[in-house]
Amino acid sequence: MGNDGDYDWEKEVEEFEKTKAGVKGLVDSGVVKIPRFFIDQSEKSSNSVTQLQIPVIDFQELTTRRMEIVDEIRKASESWGFFQMVNHGVPMSVMDAILEGTRKFHEQPTESKMEYYSTDVMRTVKFYTILGNLQKSHAASWRDAFSCTFTDDMLNPAAIPPVCRNEINEYMKFMMKLRDTLSDLLSEALGLNRDFLGKMQFLKSESLSCLYYPACPEPERTFGTEKHADPTSLTVLVQDDTGGLQIHHDNYWVDVPPIKGALIANIGSFMQLISNDKFKSVEHRVLARSIGTRVSSACFFYPSSDQILKPCGPLKELENPPIYREVSYLEFVTCHQKKMSEEDSVTAEAPLSDSLSVRQLGAVSRRWSSSLYRPLSPSLPIDSHDEEVVTAMELLRRKRPSSPALQIE
């Protein structure tokens, strides 16, 4: 397995992993050709446009301008699934500090990062380039990540390395505050009571990914982050001034330009499901570049540990007939998993039951929260003979026109 002429894919991945130095380690060693497992074979679409602009929403005077802001959020979430926020209450110093903390973590000597290096999706605090088993059909992304998972808003601070501990803890305090504001505003934008999403605890856990994209010697052959949509309720991102993030909108790849002081909000696919397609979760990607290092930090919000086992479909409070079937968040996330190991796999053939142990639950949820950078078009292992690649959202639709083998109702 794995030999293509004199090329051994597995060996190359294994050798890379053994260095525990990530993409930055490759660059520091002076590579001029990227390893093949980073090469994206798909046609790089050239239909990028810069004229289109994703909405920028000003949160200034939220109390007096609330209706106007709710309306802007509703429109942006319905048509773009992305918007930038300014005057959102997170101080510039805290945003600068998290980017600096991200940089400090990744730029410390490899020996200091190594103890956190892990492809094990189970670890709550980890440094990685590839998580779990990389699929041959998918290219690795040209970036390193350091991630911390806060289940129900909590993570033991001592688990975070001192080099970026204060920066992460301080940033997360503001992320949770902003989450409360956004949760209220999104509830109102859906026409629900202000406290609806908050009471449901749909955004109560977080995973913070501190991302480092070194310059790439062959940027046209790979991506900083492969295209994907987030299986979250909501993602909030801070990016430096390098650029490279693009979203798929109306068949174009549209740049998300850096705006000093702005944070980016991104509707996740779980929000699309509970909102019955009212709000859209869109694909996005990051281009690799030949010069400059991009740094960003993405905070992924998803339901509380209590909530993730409860079946949940499009909210009954929203009037339209439900497009999606009921699914627990855990099952939903499982639909987004490309591949899971036998021991804690939960598939649509073996739906969740009360007998799922807490250990399994923790394992699967941690596995997900660490696996956000896999492309979102995995085929759920419903029928291993079916080669069709469908998105998780398609699988969960109540009425699917064809492919009876893939129906799960």
Ligand SMILES: O=C(O)CCC(=O)C(=O)O
């Ligand atoms: O902007 C970035 O650096 C990547 C973030 C990302 O892919 C995400 O928010 O899911």
